[in-house]
Amino acid sequence: MNPAVAALLAGLAVLAAVWLGYHINNVGKLRRWLARPQRSPVPEAGGSWDSVFALLYRHEREHTREKRRLVHLVVRSAQAGRALPDGVVILDGSNRVEWCNDRAESYLGIDRRVDAGGPIVNLVRDPEFVRYVEAGVFSEAVGLRPGRNPSLALSLKLIPYGQHRKLLLCRDVTQEEKVETMRRDFVANVSHELRTPLTVLSGFLETVQELDLDRERTHKYLGLMAGQASRMQRIIEDLLELSALESAPAPERDERVRIAPLLAHTRAQAEAISAGRHRISLQLEGDFDLAGAESELTSAFGNLAGNAVNYTPSGGEVRLVWKATGDGATFTVEDSGIGIAADQIPRLTERFYRVDRSRSRETGGTGLGLAIVKHALARHDARLEIESEPGKGSRFTAHFPARRVVRVEHTA
Numbered sequence: 001m002n003p004a005v006a007a008l009l010a011g012l013a014v015l016a017a018v019w020l021g022y023h024i025n026n027v028g029k030l031r032r033w034l035a036r037p038q039r040s041p042v043p044e045a046g047g048s049w050d051s052v053f054a055l056l057y058r059h060e061r062e063h064t065r066e067k068r069r070l071v072h073l074v075v076r077s078a079q080a081g082r083a084l085p086d087g088v089v090i091l092d093g094s095n096r097v098e099w100c101n102d103r104a105e106s107y108l109g110i111d112r113r114v115d116a117g118g119p120i121v122n123l124v125r126d127p128e129f130v131r132y133v134e135a136g137v138f139s140e141a142v143g144l145r146p147g148r149n150p151s152l153a154l155s156l157k158l159i160p161y162g163q164h165r166k167l168l169l170c171r172d173v174t175q176e177e178k179v180e181t182m183r184r185d186f187v188a189n190v191s192h193e194l195r196t197p198l199t200v201l202s203g204f205l206e207t208v209q210e211l212d213l214d215r216e217r218t219h220k221y222l223g224l225m226a227g228q229a230s231r232m233q234r235i236i237e238d239l240l241e242l243s244a245l246e247s248a249p250a251p252e253r254d255e256r257v258r259i260a261p262l263l264a265h266t267r268a269q270a271e272a273i274s275a276g277r278h279r280i281s282l283q284l285e286g287d288f289d290l291a292g293a294e295s296e297l298t299s300a301f302g303n304l305a306g307n308a309v310n311y312t313p314s315g316g317e318v319r320l321v322w323k324a325t326g327d328g329a330t331f332t333v334e335d336s337g338i339g340i341a342a343d344q345i346p347r348l349t350e351r352f353y354r355v356d357r358s359r360s361r362e363t364g365g366t367g368l369g370l371a372i373v374k375h376a377l378a379r380h381d382a383r384l385e386i387e388s389e390p391g392k393g394s395r396f397t398a399h400f401p402a403r404r405v406v407r408v409e410h411t412a
Contacts, residue, residue, distance in 0.1 A: 087170030091158075095120050095133060095166070107154055107170045109146060120168065129156060138166075143173075153177045189352040193235055193367070197228035231366075238368040241299065242351070245375040251293035256406055259289045262298055263322055263331075270305040270318060277314040286324030287408040290400060292380045300376040303369040304333040304396050312337035312393070326407070329400040340388035348386060349374040373398075380404055 032043075087104030089097060096119050100112045110123045121130045124144070132142040141157035153174045159167040204221045207213070213221070267282045274280060290297060308318045312335045321332040340348070347353050352367035370384075377384055381401050388394035 086172075087154075087168075089120065089168035089170070091120055091166040091168060093164030097123065098165075104168075104170050107146065107152070107172070109148055124156075132156070133158065141171075186351060189367075190235075190239070193352060194232055197232045200228045201225050235366045235368070238366045238372060242368055242372055242375065245296065245372065245379060248379075250379050251296065255291060255293065257290045257292055257294045257297055259322060259324075260284060262294065262301065263320060265298065266301045266305050267320055269302050270309050270320070273306055273309045274318075278309055278312055279317045280309075280320070281317070282320045282322075284322045286322070286329070288324035288326075288329055289406045289408055290329065290380070291404050291406050296376040296379060300373045300398065301331060301333075303373050304331075304398070307369055308333045308335040308337065308394070308396070311335065316393075324400075324405055326402060326405065328402050329405050330397050331400075332395060332397045334393065334395045336393040339390040339392050340386075340394055341390055342388075345386050345388060349384070 084101060084103065087101060087107045089100040089104045089108070089110075092098050096117055097110065097112070097115050099116070100108075100110060105111060108124055115123055121133055124130075126144050126147075129142055129144055132138075138158040138160065141155045144154040144156050146152055146154065151174070152172065153176075155171045155173045157169045157171075159169065161167060204225045208218060208221055263282055263284065267280060270278075270280050305318065305320060312318060316336040318336075319332075319334045321330075321334070323330050323332075349370045351371045353370075354367050374384055377398050381404055383399050385397045385399060386394070387397075
C-alpha cells in the first residue's frame with residue numbers, strides 16, 4: 001500500500017477515534033445526568049452537543065420554575081386551609097384521612113401526621129356520625145358533641161368532589177345553639193309573663209259583661225284590670241328598652257352626664273317607691289361626672305335603687321354611694337334587705353329571672369330590670385359586681401373605667 005495512503009488512513013482512523021470518543025464521552029455525561037437529574041447540573045460540552053445540553057438546560061430550568069410554582073401553590077393552599085375558621089378534612093375514596101387543618105385537629109381530636117391514612121370513622125367514633133358516613137347521603141349536616149369536650153357543639157357535613165374524594169367540614173355551632181336556646185326561653189318567658197295578666201283581664205271582662213254588678217264591685221274589678229294592663233305595659237316598655245340597648249351603637253364619650261343631679265333624681269325615685277318605709281341616704285365622693293348617655297345611666301341607677309327598696313322590708317336602710325377619682329368611679333347601692341343565695345347571683349341579670357317571684361309581682365317588677373342594668377353598663381365600658389348574703393342584705397356596685405370619668409368643671 002502506498003505509504004501516503006496508509007498515512008492518510010491512519011490519520012482518518014485517529015480522527016474517527018477522537019470523534020467517536022468525544023461522542024461516547026458526551027453520551028456518558030448525558031447518561032449519568034439522566035440517572036439522577038435532580039442531584040447534578042446539566043453537563044456542559046462544545047460542538048454539536050452544546051446545543052443539546054443547552055436545550056436540556058432550558059427544559060430543566062423551566063421544570064424547576066414550574067416545580068417551585070407548584071410547591072408554592074401547595075404551600076399557599078395549605079396555609080389557606082389552616083387559616084379557615086372551620087375545620088376541614090380531606091378524605092380519599094375509602095374515607096381515609098389525607099389531610100386536615102389545625103381547626104379540624106382541635107375539634108375532632110385527630111393529628112394529621114399520625115392519623116393520615118386512617119379511616120375517619122375510626123377516628124371519630126360517634127355512632128350518629130358513623131351512620132351518616134355509611135349511609136352515603138350527605139345533603140344535610142350531622143350534629144356532634146365531642147366526648148372530650150361535650151360543651152362544644154359541632155356541625156359536620158361531607159361534600160363529595162373530584163375522583164371519589166370528600167371534604168369533611170366541621171363548624172362550631174355552640175354559640176348558635178346558645179342563641180337559639182335563649183330565643184326559645186325568651187319567647188316562653190314573654191308568653192308566660194303576659195299570659196297571667198291577660199288571663200286576669202279576660203276573666204274580669206267576662207264577669208263584667210255577663211253579670212249585673214253593683215257600682216262598687218264594678219269599680220273594684222276595673223281597678224284590678226287596670227293594674228294588670230299597667231303590668232303588661234311595663235313589661236313591653238322594658239322589652240323595648242332592652243332591645244334598644246342591645247341594638248344601638250355604644251354611647252359617645254364626649255357627652256357629659258352630670259352625676260350630682262342624676263343621683264339626686266335616683267334618690268327621689270327610691271323615696272317615692274319606699275313611701276317613707278325605708279331610710280334612704282346618698283353619699284357623693286369626688287368631683288367627677290361620667291361620659292355617656294344620660295337616659296341609659298338614669299335607667300340603670302334607677303333600677304338598682306328601685307330593686308333595693310322593693311327587696312328590703314319596711315324599716316330597713318338603702319344607701320346610694322358614688323365614689324370617683326381620676327382612675328375610675330363606682331356607684332354602689334347597698335341595702336339591709338332579704339339577701340340573695342350565692343348560687344342565684346350569677347343568674348340575676350338573666351331576663352325574667354327572679355329570686356322571689358311572688359314578691360316581684362307584688363312590687364310590680366317585670367324581671368327585666370337587672371338585664372337592663374347589665375346592658376346599659378356594658379355600653380359604658382362598665383361592669384356590675386354583686387355581693388349578697390341571705391338575711392344580711394345585698395351590695396350592687398357599678399365599676400366605671402377611667403376613660404368614662406370626666407372632672408367636674410366649676411364656674412367662677
